[in-house]
Amino acid sequence: PSFHALIPAAGSGSRMGSELPKQYIDLLGRPVIRHTLDALLAVGALSRVWVVLAPDDAHWTNYQWPSDPRITVLRCGGATRAESVANALQDVAKQTDPAAWMLVHDAARACVSPQLVARMIEELSDDPVGGLLAVPVADTLKRAGDDGRVAQTIPRAGLWQAQTPQMFRLGMLREALAAHPDVTDEAGAIEACGLSPRLIASDATNFKVTFPDDLAMAARLLLSSAA
């Protein structure tokens, strides 16, 4: 089967607090999503890369993009990340084998390494379900009560933080998201169908650029990985 990447990039970046959606914010002279796109294009196994924009995105055309024939832009983003991905999969499914593997990867995870994605593809391509990159939780977790005091301590043993890419077969993922639209990641939809995605150990460098301070961290990581 073939391997495709799908990059949801239809968010507004509200936690970043800038006018410009965070996927377009400058990071070392290029928009955040350009780093993400370049990392995925460096993965030889990926035969298509779908970019999902908001229907009214006025920024994409202001930049130059690699002239790689694998890139296709879809302007079908929705109100939530899950909706953006679900809409895009409907379009992709019109021209793609349902057995194709889709690697859904946040535009905002700009420091993802091509080697990590290639390893994930190798480890999951024979898997009956698919899986996701994730890191073991390092801190003890506290659940807060309404009074702002600790209501419960959650032991971190066995807990992982989900990242992307999340890799599932197109047909299975499309149906799972259509049936369970309220999930916050692809794995959540697959789990809601009674299946267990595999966890592939990743590292903290594949973090999601979310808050303003994250940009300096992303720049440092990109510079050190280029060195």
Ligand code: CTP
């Ligand atoms: N995303 C999307 N469609 C949406 C919301 C988010 O395609 N309706 C994308 C974002 O562009 C981002 C990825 O999903 O690349 C991860 O989402 P997140 O980090 O939450 O980005 P935003 O939703 O844009 O940021 P915020 O939650 O701070 O508003």
Ligand code: MG
């Ligand atoms: Mg969001």
